Each structure stands twice: as C-alpha cells, then as structure tokens.
Amino acid sequence: MVRVDGNGGAASLIHVRGLDKKYTRGGEEIHVLQGLNLDVDSGDFVAFMGPSGSGKTTLLNLLGGLDVPSAGTITVAGDEITHMSASKLTGWRARHVGFIFQMYNLIPVLTAFQNVELPLLLTKLSKSERKQHVETALQLVGLGDRMKHYPRQLSGGQEQRVAIARAIVSDPTFLLCDEPTGDLDRKAADEIMDLVGRLVKEYGKTVLMVTHDPAVAQQAQVTLRLEKGSLVGAPEGAAKP
Amino acid sequence: MKFLPLLIANLFRKKLRTSLTIGSFAVALFLFGLLVIVRGAFSQGEEIAGADRLVVINKTSMIQPLPISYRDRLLRMDGIKQVTYQNWFGGVYQDPKNFFPQFAIDVADQRAMYPEFNISEDQWKAFVEDREGAIAGKSTAEKYGWKVGDRIPIKGTIYTGAWEFNLRGIYDGTRPADDTTQFWFHYDYLDERRTFGKGDVGWYVLRVTNPDLSVRVAKTIDSEFANSPFETKTDTEKEFAASFVKQMGNIEFLILTVGGVVFFTLLLVTGNTMAIAVRERIGELAVLKALGFSNRFVLILVMVESLIVAFAGGGLGLLLAKLFSLRGDPTGGILPYFYLPPIWIVAGIGTALLVGTAGGILPAISAMRLRVVDAIRRV
Ligand SMILES: Nc1ncnc2c1ncn2[C@@H]1O[C@H](COP(=O)(O)OP(=O)(O)OP(=O)(O)O)[C@@H](O)[C@H]1O
Ligand SMILES: [Mg+2]
Numbered sequence: 001m002v003r004v005d006g007n008g009g010a011a012s013l014i015h016v017r018g019l020d021k022k023y024t025r026g027g028e029e030i031h032v033l034q035g036l037n038l039d040v041d042s043g044d045f046v047a048f049m050g051p052s053g054s055g056k057t058t059l060l061n062l063l064g065g066l067d068v069p070s071a072g073t074i075t076v077a078g079d080e081i082t083h084m085s086a087s088k089l090t091g092w093r094a095r096h097v098g099f100i101f102q103m104y105n106l107i108p109v110l111t112a113f114q115n116v117e118l119p120l121l122l123t124k125l126s127k128s129e130r131k132q133h134v135e136t137a138l139q140l141v142g143l144g145d146r147m148k149h150y151p152r153q154l155s156g157g158q159e160q161r162v163a164i165a166r167a168i169v170s171d172p173t174f175l176l177c178d179e180p181t182g183d184l185d186r187k188a189a190d191e192i193m194d195l196v197g198r199l200v201k202e203y204g205k206t207v208l209m210v211t212h213d214p215a216v217a218q219q220a221q222v223t224l225r226l227e228k229g230s231l232v233g234a235p236e237g238a239a240k241p
Numbered sequence: 242m243k244f245l246p247l248l249i250a251n252l253f254r255k256k257l258r259t260s261l262t263i264g265s266f267a268v269a270l271f272l273f274g275l276l277v278i279v280r281g282a283f284s285q286g287e288e289i290a291g292a293d294r295l296v297v298i299n300k301t302s303m304i305q306p307l308p309i310s311y312r313d314r315l316l317r318m319d320g321i322k323q324v325t326y327q328n329w330f331g332g333v334y335q336d337p338k339n340f341f342p343q344f345a346i347d348v349a350d351q352r353a354m355y356p357e358f359n360i361s362e363d364q365w366k367a368f369v370e371d372r373e374g375a376i377a378g379k380s381t382a383e384k385y386g387w388k389v390g391d392r393i394p395i396k397g398t399i400y401t402g403a404w405e406f407n408l409r410g411i412y413d414g415t416r417p418a419d420d421t422t423q424f425w426f427h428y429d430y431l432d433e434r435r436t437f438g439k440g441d442v443g444w445y446v447l448r449v450t451n452p453d454l455s456v457r458v459a460k461t462i463d464s465e466f467a468n469s470p471f472e473t474k475t476d477t478e479k480e481f482a483a484s485f486v487k488q489m490g491n492i493e494f495l496i497l498t499v500g501g502v503v504f505f506t507l508l509l510v511t512g513n514t515m516a517i518a519v520r521e522r523i524g525e526l527a528v529l530k531a532l533g534f535s536n537r538f539v540l541i542l543v544m545v546e547s548l549i550v551a552f553a554g555g556g557l558g559l560l561l562a563k564l565f566s567l568r569g570d571p572t573g574g575i576l577p578y579f580y581l582p583p584i585w586i587v588a589g590i591g592t593a594l595l596v597g598t599a600g601g602i603l604p605a606i607s608a609m610r611l612r613v614v615d616a617i618r619r620v
Contacts, residue, residue, distance in 0.1 A: 057618075066531060066613045087535060094533020101617060107525050109250035119532050121243050166532075 001041050002222045004231040008039025010075075013206060014063065014174065015039055019072035021058050032058050034229030035072070040174075045200040045207045047217040050226035056210040057178055059226065063208060064097045064176045065089045077173055094122045098167030100177040105163035106151040112138065112162045113147040119170040137165040141195060157188030164195060174206035175199070181216055193219045244542075251518075251546055259550065262514045266554020266596075267561065269507045270589050274562020276496045277585045281418070282576035283492050286482030289357070289418045293452040295459055296481040297445040300472035304329075306441035307471050315447060318465065320458040322450045325350035326442040328428060332395035332404060334385070341381045343395065343424040344443075345431035354446055357415050364389065364410025372430050375406035378421035379413045380569075387411075400435045418578055446478070504596055511600025515547050519604040526608050527616030536609045543605035544598070551597025552590065559589045 001008070006017060016038040023030045032055040040046060048056050061067040063074060065081050073082045081092060098119075106115045116137055120130045138144050141161040151159050160180055167175050177196070181189035197219050199205040209220065217223045224233035252259050281288075297315070299305035306328075315324045330343035348369055352360070360376065368374040377387060387393065391408045406426050414421045432439055449458050459475035466473045476484065486492065519526070526539055563581050570579040 061614050064531070090530070090533055090535050093531065099528075099531045101528070101531075103524075105528060107247075107250070107528070109254045110247065114246055114250075118247075118529070118534075122533050127243070 001039070002044050002046055002224070002233075003039040004037055004224060004233060006037035008037075012039040013042045013044075013077055014208075015073075015075040016063070017073050019059075019062065019074065020070045021055070021062065021067075022070045031229060033062075033069070036230045038224075038231060040206065040208065042206050043200065043204045044222065045196075045220045046209065047220035047223045048208070048210045048226060048231075049212070049214075049217055049223060052212075054226040055229065056226055060176050060178050060208065060210055064099060065093050094119065094170070096173040098170070098172040098175040100160070100163050100167050100175065100180045102179040102182040105166075106159055108151050110150075111147065112143060112149050112151075112154065112165075115151070115162055116166045116169050119166060123170065133169050134165075137169040138162070140168070141165045155188070156184050157191055160184065160188075160192055161195065164192070164199075168199065168203075168205065174208060177207065177209040179210055179212065181211065181213060189213070189216060248542065248545060248549070251522075251542070252549060255518075258514060258517075262511065262550050263554035263557065265507055265510045266551055266593055267558035269503050270555040270558030270593055271561045271565075272503055272558075273500060273589050273592065274559050274581050274585070275565070276500055277589070278562065278566050278579055278581050279576070280492060280496050281580060281582065281585075282570075282578050283486045284482070285418050285420065285578035287479050287486070289416060289420075290478035290482050291357075291448075292477075292479075293449050293455070294354070294478040295447050295449060295455060295462075295475050296478055297447065297462060297473050297475045298481075299444075300463075300474045303444070305471075306438060306443060307445065307473065309440050309442050311445065311466070311471070311473075312442075314465070315445060315462065318458075318461060320450050320454055320461075321447050323350055323353055323448040324445055325354040325447070326428070326445045328431060328441070328443040329399070330395075330397070330426075330431065331399045332397050334393070334395050339385070341378075341384075341422045341424055343426070345428040346425045347428055351425065354448060357419055358412045359415055360410050360412040368409035371407055371409055372427055373405065373407050374409040375424060375426040376410040376412055377408060377425075378423045379411055380421045381424060382408070382411045400431065402434075404434075417580055417582070420578060504592065508596050508600050511547060511551070511596060512603060514550075515543065515601045515604040516607075518546070519543060519608045522608075523611060523616045526611055527613045530611070530613045531617075539611070540605045540609040543608045544601050547601025547605070548594055548597045551593045551600075555590050555593025555597075558593075559586050 001012070003012075008015065016036060019033050019036040019038075020031075021033040023032060036059070048059065050056055058067070062069050065084070069082060073080055075081070076096060079092065081089060084092060107118070110118075113134055116134045117130055120133060125133065135144065135147070138147055141164050143158060143161055143165065146154060146158065146162075151162070154162065163180075180196075181192050184192065193216055196207060196209070200207055200221075207220075209216075211217050222233060224231045297307065297311075299307055309326070312324055312326060315321055325347045327347070328345040330345055332343055333339070334341070352358075352365065364376070368376050375393060377393075381387075387408050389408055389410060393406045393408055395404045395406065397404050412421065428442070449455050455477050459477070462475045463473050529539060530536070559581075563586065566579055566581040570576045
C-alpha cells in the first residue's frame with residue numbers, strides 16, 4: 001500500500017516523513033523537496049512523474065542513500081538512513097538498494113558477466129556461488145547467451161537489461177530506477193517494462209521508478225506526481241492487481 | 242584477488258596511454274640505472290679503497306716521480322707497516338683504443354698490499370721467477386683472449402720501444418667492484434730497460450699499523466719530505482680516489498640534476514595520466530560507489546593502478562639497464578667497473594613506486610571525494 005499523506009503505519013517498508021531538500025546555488029536557495037511524506041510496502045511498484053526540475057532524481061537519490069536531506073527522515077525496513085555515517089550508508093546501499101540509471105550504468109571494460117558480478121564482490125560469496133547468482137540473473141533478463149559480451153557489443157535495451165540483472169543480483173530490498181527507458185525506443189522500452197513488471201509480479205520486488213513516459217508509468221501500480229516539493233496522487237484509487 | 246579483473250580492465254582500457262606511461266617510467270629508470278652505473282664506475286676507487294692504505298705522490302703532480310730511495314725512509318717511520326711502489330707505463334696493445342692500465346710493480350710487496358686480488362700460488366711464483374713476466378686482470382685477459390704462456394707485445398709511449406711480456410698469471414677480484422683490468426710487470430725490468438728516469442717510481446702505497454692514525458701518519462710523511470727536491474702529498478686511498486674523481490668534474494652534481502629533472506618530469510607525466518584516467522571514468526566510479534564500493538576502495542583502485550604502471554615501467558627500465566651493464570664497459574676500458582648493484586635496483590624500484598604514489602595520490606583523492614549525485618548529473 002502506497003500513501004503520501006503521512007498516515008501510513010511505521011511498519012511500511014519505506015517510511016518517509018517531512019523530507020526536505022534545499023540546494024543553494026549562487027546565493028539563491030532552491031527548495032526542491034518540502035516536507036514530503038511517503039509510505040511504500042514491500043512488493044509495491046511506484047512510478048514518479050513530474051516536470052523536469054521538480055525533484056524526481058533528488059528524491060530517488062535521497063531514498064537510495066546517495067545524498068542527505070536537509071530535514072526529515074527516511075526509514076527503510078526499520079533502519080533510519082538519514083543519520084547514518086557516510087561509510088555506513090555505503091554498506092547499507094550495497095545490501096538494500098539496486099540502482100538502474102538512465103545512462104552510465106555499465107563499466108565499458110568489463111563484460112556483461114563481470115558487470116553483474118560487481119555487487120557480489122562486496123559480499124562473502126565464493127567464486128562459484130557468485131557465478132551461479134550472476135548466471136541466474138542474466139538468464140532472468142534473457143541475456144544468458146551474452147555473458148561474455150562487452151557493453152559496446154550490446155544494444156541499448158540489452159545494456160539496460162544487464163543493468164537490471166546487476167541491480168537484482170544481490171537481491172536488494174528495493175530497486176530505484178531513474179528513467180530507465182529514457183534512452184530507448186518504444187520497443188526496447190516495452191521490453192524493459194515487461195521485465196520490471198515480471199520482477200514485481202513474479203518475484204515480489206519493490207520498485208520505485210522515475211519516468212516521463214505515461215505509457216511506462218501505466219505499468220506501475222501507483223503513479224505519484226511531484227508537485228511543489230511534495231507528492232500527490234491517488235494511491236487509494238490505484239488498486240493492486 | 243577478486244578485484245583483479247577490474248584493475249586489469251582499467252589498465253588495458255587505453256592500451257596506448259598505458260604503454261606510453263610505462264614507457265616513460267622505463268626510459269627514466271633506464272637512465273637512472275645508467276647514471277648509477279657511471280657514478281659507480283667513477284667512484285669505484287672510493288668504494289673499494291683499503292681503509293688502512295695511504296698513497297704518496299709527488300706534491301707537484303701525480304705524473305712527477307718520487308725517488309726509489311724513499312722506500313727505506315718510509316719503512317723506518319713510525320706507524321707504517323708495509324710499503325710498495327708502482328710506476329705508470331702507458332703502453333699501447335695493438336691499437337690505441339685498447340686501453341687498460343699497465344703498472345710496473347714492486348714484485349716483493351704487491352701481493353701483501355693488495356689481498357683483494359686473487360691469484361694462484363703457482364702463477365705468482367712463475368711470475369716472480371720470470372723477469373719479463375706479467376700478470377693480467379681477468380677481464381683484460383678475457384677481452385683480448387690471452388692465456389697464460391702467451392707473449393704480449395706492448396708498444397711503449399712514455400718509455401718508447403717495443404716491449405714484450407710473458408703472461409704468467411691472471412688475477413681476479415674478490416668483490417664485484419674490484420678492478421680486474423690491470424696489467425702488472427716487474428719494476429726491475431722497466432728500470433733496467435728505460436733510458437730515463439732510472440731509480441724513479443710513480444707513487445708509493447703503504448699500509449699503516451692503525452687506520453685511526455692515518456691522517457697523522459700522512460702529515461708526518463709530508464713534513465719529513467718537505468723542503469726536499471721531491472716533496473710529497475699523502476692521502477688515504479679513499480681521498481686519493483675521490484680527488485681523482487673530482488678531476489673528472491662534478492659527476493655527483495650532474496647525476497643529481499639530471500636525475501632530479503627526469504623524475505620531476507616523470508611525476509608530471511604520471512600525475513597528468515592518472516588525472517585524465519580518473520576524469521574520463523567519473524561516471525563509472527560513481528556507479529561503483531552507488532553499488533556500495535567504498536570511497537577507500539576507489540582511492541586504492543586508482544593508487545594501485547598508478548603503482549602497477551610505475552612498477553612495470555620501472556622494472557623494465559632497470560632490467561634494460563642491468564642487461565646493458567652485463568654487456569660490459571662500452572667505452573673500451575675507461576670505465577672498467579661497469580656494474581649495476583642490486584641495492585640500486587631496489588632503490589630504483591623504490592623511487593619509481595614513490596613517483597607512482599606521488600603522481601597518483603591527487604587523482605586518487607579526487608576520485609575518493611567524488612560525490613555520486615554530482616557525477617551522475619555531470620553529462
Ligand atoms: N547539486 C545541485 N546543486 C544545485 N541545484 C541542484 C543540484 N541538484 C539538483 N539541483 C536542482 O534541483 C532541482 C531538482 O532537480 P532534479 O534533478 O531532482 O529534477 P528532476 O525532476 O530529476 O528533473 P529531470 O526530469 O530533468 O531529470 C533542479 O532545479 C535542479 O537544478
Ligand atoms: Mg532526473
């Protein structure tokens with residue numbers, strides 16, 4: 001159940017209260033997020049929309065522990081991340097967050113296999129266990145036969161699928177996608193969205209996704225809009241399938 | 242090491258650039274090796290100098306002689322244990338390019354004075370018994386393919402005429418730095434055949450009873466012969482070698498300047514290369530951090546890359562320098578001691594790693610400080 005009214009129970013997976021983010025640029029203050037509330041439960045699939053500059057990426061970065069808010073709290077699975085030290089936050093990210101960005105996702109000098117293996121290098125898994133996980137993830141995104149390919153040998157859609165495999169390989173608590181289809185054509189975008197939809201439906205993943213594309217947003221259970229620094233939407237009306 | 246593929250992939254990312262940087266290190270460290278070799282070649286005398294040996298030369302200049310009669314006077318003085326004398330011959334073997342030092346020596350005391358030179362008892366005996374006998378150092382004998390029993394013709398330049406010697410023995414050094422290019426023959430033979438300067442010797446070498454008193458003994462000797470037609474200048478063997486090097490110019494200074502400039506340039510090259518390497522990878526480094534790799538990991542990643550380049554290039558350069566030194570003295574005899582000591586190879590690698598560290602540290606720190614959110618925004 002997704003809520004933006006601040007009335008969600010403390011038991012929700014992602015629990016955001018009074019989130020504020022200000023930037024100062026050249027003496028001028030930009031108040032991007034203003035007392036934003038959000039509750040997301042495990043297995044939810046949320047799409048964030050809003051005009052350019054409304055703060056979608058900012059919100060995602062805060063949720064992923066890449067940035068710190070000016071005020072407010074973010075609690076994920078009971079851990080409040082807003083007061084963690086930078087190094088603790090790094091470790092937390094490795095365990096809980098799978099990122100899929102619009103670009104810059106893959107390391108060009110590593111193969112698909114090696115790219116997907118990266119998050120597992122931070123775990124205690126043995127080499128053969130890592131291999132097994134990577135192969136499973138790549139097969140799940142339909143690239144079992146492209147493991148030895150380098151990013152430049154893959155299409156944009158395939159690259160993004162490798163990025164998805166990398167985001168899920170360590171089985172994080174939730175996935176954050178910032179315009180994952182922004183650079184893709186319709187067909188490739190649809191394939192990516194089918195894949196994300198399957199991750200939610202078949203594997204119970206929790207996904208938070210930013211998009212400009214209403215067709216993409218439709219795949220989500222809930223679409224929220226960022227307006228004047230906080231989220232609005234009709235979470236009640238959007239029934240879970 | 243599970244992170245190795247990441248490291249290696251980064252190194253091979255821009256093969257040309259990596260090779261050029263490795264090449265810069267190789268060239269610099271090759272030069273470093275050469276400078277060390279040349280410095281060693283010039284200061285070899287200092288390194289191997291006997292602590293308890295003094296050299297007595299004519300005060301006016303080394304090429305002015307001293308009378309043979311000084312030998313007995315020196316032996317009578319306090320603090321002197323042994324005395325031997327030598328005379329420069331300066332002959333030419335076949336071709337003026339074939340340089341090796343030839344000394345007319347005091348057969349009686351040479352061996353006791355220079356225990357660092359090894360020669361078999363039989364060969365020495367044969368040499369002593371043959372008035373025209375000679376002994377050659379191992380490297381000279383090998384260079385010209387001489388065997389014991391050969392007759393060696395040498396054209397005199399100071400003492401003109403055709404001289405011939407019977408090679409009776411070959412000596413070797415006990416340390417790598419020992420000079421094994423010398424050629425020795427009987428002083429008596431020289432004195433008998435030469436038409437001028439009879440009864441003169443080139444210089445005396447003597448051993449003191451107590452090395453701590455070397456300076457005092459040297460002073461006593463010089464005052465003993467002061468105001469005579471043949472005034473003396475006495476130094477320890479080490480000072481003597483050092484003053485000899487000084488005549489060749491300030492080599493140490495030259496080496497330090499050239500070496501300093503080269504390493505400074507290398508530092509700039511490395512720093513620049515690593516800075517570029519980091520800058521073009523900002524997005525990837527940010528992704529690594531987003532995935533949960535720590536700032537320290539990123540710092541180490543960049544540093545290790547810089548150090549691998551430094552080590553590979555430095556090692557290559559020193560290896561080439563070593564191989565070069567193994568081919569021997571390229572000047573044909575002027576620098577008989579042409580050797581790159583292992584300790585300097587270690588020092589060279591150390592210096593390369595130091596440059597690698599210094600060149601990599603700033604880019605590595607900027608990579609460490611990089612904030613993911615900024616990097617991902619930078620399109
Ligand atoms: N580091 C920063 N310093 C100053 N201002 C910033 C910084 N990061 C973001 N902003 C500003 O905050 C606002 C929100 O940016 P954000 O990237 O979150 O928007 P967005 O909704 O993701 O936009 P888009 O749809 O174009 O990606 C923008 O006005 C942006 O200029
Ligand atoms: Mg954005």
